[in-house]
Amino acid sequence: MKKKILILKRIGYCLGGIVGLFVLAALVVVINHKIHLSREDSLVKPMGQTVSVGGHKMSIYTEGQGNTTLVFLAGGGTASPILDFKSLYSRLSDRYKIAVPERIGYGYSDVADVPRDLDTVLEEDRQALLLAGLKPPYVLVPHSITGLESVYWAQKYPKEVSSIIGIDVGTVNAYFDPSLPKASDFIPKIKILAFAEHMGVTRFIPSMVKSEAAISAGNLTDHEKDIYKAIYYRRTNTPPMIQELVDLLDNAHKVDALPPPQLPVLFFISNGDGIGLGYTKEQWQGFQISYLSKIANSKYVLMDDYGHYLQDFAPDLLAQKIKEFIPAN
Numbered sequence: 463m464k465k466k467i468l469i470l471k472r473i474g475y476c477l478g479g480i481v482g483l484f485v486l487a488a489l490v491v492v493i494n495h496k497i498h499l500s501r502e503d504s505l506v507k508p509m510g511q512t513v514s515v516g517g518h519k520m521s522i523y524t525e526g527q528g529n530t531t532l533v534f535l536a537g538g539g540t541a542s543p544i545l546d547f548k549s550l551y552s553r554l555s556d557r558y559k560i561a562v563p564e565r566i567g568y569g570y571s572d573v574a575d576v577p578r579d580l581d582t583v584l585e586e587d588r589q590a591l592l593l594a595g596l597k598p599p600y601v602l603v604p605h606s607i608t609g610l611e612s613v614y615w616a617q618k619y620p621k622e623v624s625s626i627i628g629i630d631v632g633t634v635n636a637y638f639d640p641s642l643p644k645a646s647d648f649i650p651k652i653k654i655l656a657f658a659e660h661m662g663v664t665r666f667i668p669s670m671v672k673s674e675a676a677i678s679a680g681n682l683t684d685h686e687k688d689i690y691k692a693i694y695y696r697r698t699n700t701p702p703m704i705q706e707l708v709d710l711l712d713n714a715h716k717v718d719a720l721p722p723p724q725l726p727v728l729f730f731i732s733n734g735d736g737i738g739l740g741y742t743k744e745q746w747q748g749f750q751i752s753y754l755s756k757i758a759n760s761k762y763v764l765m766d767d768y769g770h771y772l773q774d775f776a777p778d779l780l781a782q783k784i785k786e787f788i789p790a791n
Contacts, residue, residue: 495662495695502692508570509544509689510562513593520590521570523562526555528790531596532627534562535587537606537770538710539703541694542569542676547605549680550773553781557790558601563590567702569693578705580614580713587611588622598622601788605629605773606737607706610713616723625726627784629772633753636746637714644711648738649704656699665695675736675771722753727760728787730780735769761787 510523523544534551536543543564551560564571565583576582591600599622604612609631616623637644664670671694672678677687734746741749747764754760763783768775 492661495665498662498665499695502695505689505692506570506696510570511594512570513590515586515589515593516576518566518572518574518576519570520566520572520586521564521568522590522594523564524560524594524596525551526558526560528558530557530624530788530790531559531561531600532603532784532788533587533591533596533600534560535602535604535608535611536562536564536568537604537608538706539699540568540605541674541697542690544569545682545686545690545693546676546680546771547603547773548682548686549676549777550780552681553777554784557785558788559596561591561594561596561600563587563594565702567700568697573697573700573702575701578702578709580611580709580716583706584611584615584618588615588619599624601625601627603627603629603784604631606770607632607710609633610710610717613723614713614717614720616725617717617720620723620725623723623725625728625788626723627787628727628729628750629780630730630732630770631750633749634714634718635753636741636749637711638718639745649707652699652704652707656701656704659695659698662695664698671695675769675774678774679771680774681777722756724758726787727754727757728783729754729760729762730772730783731762731764732768732770732772733766737770 508521510521512519512521521544532551532554534543534547536546540546544562547562551562554560566576566586567573601624602612602615604626609628612623612626612628616626658664671691674690674694676682676690682690729750731747731750734741734743737746751762754762765772765776772780
C-alpha cells in the first residue's frame with residue numbers, strides 16, 4: 463500500500479512539474495509579447511487620419527490627385543490594408559486620388575464588438591469616406607472577400623460606384639459550392655490560432671509574419687516592413703475579422719438576392735494560391751469568369767503566375783492595366 467502511495471506521489475510531482483513548466487513558459491511568452499508591444503508603440507502611429515464612425519475610430523488613408531477616387535478595400539484578415547496596398551497605389555497616385563479605409567478590427571482602426579453583416583460594414587465605409595472629405599462616385603478596388611461589399615455597394619447605391627476593379631475577388635458563386643469547405647468551417651481553428659497570437663506565441667515563429675505578401679513580395683521599405691510587423695502582432699485574427707468569416711455565407715446570399723450591377727468591371731484573377739479554402743486553380747478562376755459573364759461591360763486578366771495577393775506580387779502590371787481601364791480626368 464505504501465509503495466502505491468509513493469508511486470502516486472511521484473506521478474503527482476511529475477504532473478505538477480509539467481504544469482509548472484507550462485505555466486512558466488506561458489508567462490515568458492506573454493511577458494515577451496508585452497515588452498515588444500511596448501517597444502513597438504512608436505511604430506504604430508496612424509499613417510492617415512482617423513474618423514469616428516458608430517462610436518469607434520476608423521482609420522482612412524488618402525493620397526494622390528485627380529478627379530477620380532480609387533477606394534481600396536482589403537481582403538479578410540489583412541493586418542495592415544494601408545501597407546498591403548501601398549505597392550500598388552503608389553504607382554497610381556500621380557493620376558488618381560487614393561483612399562484606403564481600414565475596417566473595424568484592421569490596421570489602425572479600433573477593435574470592437576460590432577456586427578459584420580454587409581449592410582453595417584458598407585455603411586461604415588461610406589461614412590468614413592465622407593468624413594474624410596471624399597465624395598462619390600468612386601472606383602472600388604476590392605481584394606478577396608470585399609468583392610461582395612463592392613458588388614453590394616453598386617447594387618444598393620449605383621450612383622456612388624462608377625466602376626469596380628476586382629483584385630482576385632470572391633464572387634457569390636464561390637461560396638455556394640457544396641463540395642467545397644465553407645469559410646465558417648475554419649472558425650474553431652482560427653479561434654485557437656487567434657488566442658495563441660494574442661498571447662504572443664507567433665513572435666517565436668517569425669516565418670509567419672515574414673510570409674505576409676506585403677513583406678515577402680511587396681515594395682515596402684525596411685521601416686515600413688517594421689511597421690507592418692508591429693501592426694501584424696496587434697491586428698491578426700481579431701474578433702471582427704473572425705466574425706466576417708462567420709457572416710460570409712449570409713452576406714453572399716444577400717448579394718445573390720439582387721441582380722449583378724451593370725457597370726464597367728475589370729477583374730485580375732490569380733492562380734488561387736494562398737486562398738486556403740481548397741479551390742483548384744480552375745475552380746477559383748471559373749467562379750470569377752462565370753460571374754463576369756452576367757455583366758455586359760466586363761473584362762478580366764488571367765495571372766496564372768501569381769498567387770492571391772496580386773497587389774503585392776504584380777503591382778506594375780496591375781497599375782498599367784488600371785490606367786488603361788480608368789482614364790485620368
